[in-house]
Amino acid sequence: xxxxxxxxxxxxxxxxxxxxxxxxxxxxxxETSARILKIANExxxxxxxxxxxxxxxxxxxxxxxxxxxSGAFYxxxxxxxxxxxxxSGYDLIVCSGSYSHQWLPQRMIDGAxxxxxxxxxxxxxxxxxxxHKLVVMDRELNHPNVNQVLLDNKAxxxxxxxxxxxxxxxxxxxxxxxxxSYDSKQRLQAIKQTVGRSSDVxxxxxxxxxxxxxxELAAKQIIREYTxxxxxxxxxDEMAIGLYNTLVKADFRIGEQxxxxxxxxxxxxxxxxxxxxxxxxxxRKWGALASEQLIKLIAGETVEHERVYVxxxxxxxxxxV
Amino acid sequence: xxxxxxxxxxxxxxxxxxxxxxxxxxxxxxETSARILKIANExxxxxxxxxxxxxxxxxxxxxxxxxxxSGAFYxxxxxxxxxxxxxSGYDLIVCSGSYSHQWLPQRMIDGAxxxxxxxxxxxxxxxxxxxHKLVVMDRELNHPNVNQVLLDNKAxxxxxxxxxxxxxxxxxxxxxxxxxSYDSKQRLQAIKQTVGRSSDVxxxxxxxxxxxxxxELAAKQIIREYTxxxxxxxxxDEMAIGLYNTLVKADFRIGEQxxxxxxxxxxxxxxxxxxxxxxxxxxRKWGALASEQLIKLIAGETVEHERVYVxxxxxxxxxxV
DNA sequence: TTGTAGGCGTTATCAC
DNA sequence: GTGATAACGCCTACAA
Numbered sequence: 001x002x003x004x005x006x007x008x009x010x011x012x013x014x015x016x017x018x019x020x021x022x023x024x025x026x027x028x029x030x031e032t033s034a035r036i037l038k039i040a041n042e043x044x045x046x047x048x049x050x051x052x053x054x055x056x057x058x059x060x061x062x063x064x065x066x067x068x069x070s071g072a073f074y075x076x077x078x079x080x081x082x083x084x085x086x087x088s089g090y091d092l093i094v095c096s097g098s099y100s101h102q103w104l105p106q107r108m109i110d111g112a113x114x115x116x117x118x119x120x121x122x123x124x125x126x127x128x129x130x131x132h133k134l135v136v137m138d139r140e141l142n143h144p145n146v147n148q149v150l151l152d153n154k155a156x157x158x159x160x161x162x163x164x165x166x167x168x169x170x171x172x173x174x175x176x177x178x179x180x181s182y183d184s185k186q187r188l189q190a191i192k193q194t195v196g197r198s199s200d201v202x203x204x205x206x207x208x209x210x211x212x213x214x215x216e217l218a219a220k221q222i223i224r225e226y227t228x229x230x231x232x233x234x235x236x237d238e239m240a241i242g243l244y245n246t247l248v249k250a251d252f253r254i255g256e257q258x259x260x261x262x263x264x265x266x267x268x269x270x271x272x273x274x275x276x277x278x279x280x281x282x283x284r285k286w287g288a289l290a291s292e293q294l295i296k297l298i299a300g301e302t303v304e305h306e307r308v309y310v311x312x313x314x315x316x317x318x319x320x321v
Numbered sequence: 322x323x324x325x326x327x328x329x330x331x332x333x334x335x336x337x338x339x340x341x342x343x344x345x346x347x348x349x350x351x352e353t354s355a356r357i358l359k360i361a362n363e364x365x366x367x368x369x370x371x372x373x374x375x376x377x378x379x380x381x382x383x384x385x386x387x388x389x390x391s392g393a394f395y396x397x398x399x400x401x402x403x404x405x406x407x408x409s410g411y412d413l414i415v416c417s418g419s420y421s422h423q424w425l426p427q428r429m430i431d432g433a434x435x436x437x438x439x440x441x442x443x444x445x446x447x448x449x450x451x452x453h454k455l456v457v458m459d460r461e462l463n464h465p466n467v468n469q470v471l472l473d474n475k476a477x478x479x480x481x482x483x484x485x486x487x488x489x490x491x492x493x494x495x496x497x498x499x500x501x502s503y504d505s506k507q508r509l510q511a512i513k514q515t516v517g518r519s520s521d522v523x524x525x526x527x528x529x530x531x532x533x534x535x536x537e538l539a540a541k542q543i544i545r546e547y548t549x550x551x552x553x554x555x556x557x558d559e560m561a562i563g564l565y566n567t568l569v570k571a572d573f574r575i576g577e578q579x580x581x582x583x584x585x586x587x588x589x590x591x592x593x594x595x596x597x598x599x600x601x602x603x604x605r606k607w608g609a610l611a612s613e614q615l616i617k618l619i620a621g622e623t624v625e626h627e628r629v630y631v632x633x634x635x636x637x638x639x640x641x642v
Numbered sequence: 643t644t645g646t647a648g649g650c651g652t653t654a655t656c657a658c
Numbered sequence: 659g660t661g662a663t664a665a666c667g668c669c670t671a672c673a674a
Binding site: 001044046047048049050051053054057059060063068069070071072074075076078079082085086090091092093094095096097098099100102103105106107108126130267268271272273 | 322365367368369370371372374375378380381384389390391392395396397399400403406407411412413414415416417418419420421423424426427428429447451588589592593594
């Protein structure tokens with residue numbers, strides 16, 4: 001490994017002069033600086049990140065934590081984050097692995113964006129207490145070092161339920177997310193509120209886990225209990241796809257016997273037959289917003305919690321009664 | 322930040338004893354060790370990654386470089402990599418941003434997996450020359466510090482073309498990948514070879530970029546030139562989807578007027594009507610293999626280049642002539 | 643304008 | 659078994 005020492009030796013100056021020159025400190029002469037830069041270049045010098053981070057206590061790297069990589073919309077989300085961060089001189093890494101939770105206290109990363117319910121709120125609170133800056137996208141967490149950028153779950157869920165009711169549906173199923181999920185809880189709450197306003201609506205809850213399997217399981221239950229047309233609100237599209245697949249296989253007519261609406265508007269929903277109704281929001285904007293907030297937080301600015309607005313995407317998977 | 326110094330002070334021992342205890346060195350007494358560990362715990366001690374990396378010159382982190390995050394199959398690929406790496410005590414980060422190319426020479430990561438043609442081969446060669454260990458998934462690069470884990474592009478492309486010819490197609494289009502793409506080049510080469518064996522097959526080449534737009538553009542050209550049924554081999558599914566969309570919008574009958582086959586078997590291909598024929602391979606295995614090879618490379622073992630096998634997925638998007 | 647020296651938190655080599 | 663002490667590569671007062 002080639003260090004500033006090597007450059008100093010070759011240039012016949014001291015290491016501090018090299019350091020100054022490399023960092024553009026005006027104290028050093030133009031010509032000395034030029035000579036040093038040239039030698040550094042020739043030697044293919046690359047500053048050691050560990051040493052620099054150790055000294056400056058800043059890495060200029062932001063970590064994002066996701067539940068798993070396979071979510072269908074992470075691509076756009078990450079793109080949104082990346083653009084904003086890069087613009088501010090930060091690099092983004094997607095973290096995974098057992099040790100990665102330690103990277104904040106280890107000072108490997110300057111801040112973190114969390115969309116991963118396997119990261120416990122207590123753990124996050126501890127990090128915040130220690131002065132680390134965080135943005136959470138999947139829970140509420142009140143702490144001066146933590147900012148929230150959340151979806152407007154309640155609006156989305158209300159929109160979906162109102163759509164179903166408008167279409168004349170009175171028998172509803174809701175396929176939920178996993179136990180601890182904040183998004184799921186919020187959506188459920190709004191559903192109950194909205195449903196409560198129409199006394200003739202019956203709503204059955206089915207436990208899900210936001211994955212395709214849950215959708216399939218739910219479909220099986222719904223098929224078993226089938227007596228008359230019903231509408232199903234899957235709290236995310238992934239489950240809606242699983243549900244769709246199983247129903248299609250069982251020769252159910254979607255949008256006629258069983259009506260489906262999802263949440264997230266992933267690409268796949270455009271291609272099902274009929275098109276899946278869902279709730280849309282800009283993933284890119286969501287990511288960008290999270291990054292912006294984190295940068296401000298790190299810079300010591302005070303920031304308000306942000307909310308991402310959602311809209312309804314109609315689809316023939318929900319027909320009239 | 323709390324360091325071994327703080328622990329040493331509190332425990333009334335020297336920092337070296339603390340370091341030994343923390344690292345489970347048997348030289349230190351059980352009881353001293355226990356006491357130190359207890360204090361470390363109480364103080365919420367977390368070893369500083371930068372300092373450790375600086376000293377040991379090892380970070381136990383592997384970086385993977387992708388063209389962009391939005392590829393439809395990266396989820397599974399990364400999952401495959403992650404599982405293998407975690408098992409060997411490595412953490413995986415997905416790298417992005419302008420500085421991230423420097424992380425190898427900066428010793429922030431111990432090795433890299435590259436599937437990103439924006440990373441030039443010269444750059445990679447330089448890194449390899451400096452002793453860094455790499456696995457490439459999107460090019461051939463012969464260097465003792467570099468291992469290749471490539472798709473069997475030629476087999477895949479041959480499979481696809483033979484399928485079309487078997488089905489009676491004689492008029493073919495090929496929508497290629499971007500200029501520099503190794504995968505595209507390999508596939509094209511195999512296509513030419515296979516096509517060359519049947520003298521009556523006509524094959525027209527359309528330049529693409531592996532994105533949806535390219536597929537749409539290709540569709541427009543094909544529609545313009547349409548006189549009789551033709552078969553289109555899109556060198557990836559993303560373009561095939563773009564092509565499909567545009568053709569559907571223009572009321573073409575797919576699998577009858579225009580026949581389509583893609584490459585990659587992304588999830589979406591199952592949902593088009595009719596189902597898109599494509600070439601399949603295990604993304605998870607591909608990723609796992611790349612990780613295994615990199616770990617061996619880092620451990621100093623000699624490794625052979627690996628090849629990932631592919632299979633044909635038939636679909637009604639290709640009908641008989 | 644340049645050099646000296648101390649320190650960031652760890653590990654590791656010595657003595658004791 | 660434990661404790662000084664010297665690195666690792668970089669930054670930055672302070673001194674010259």
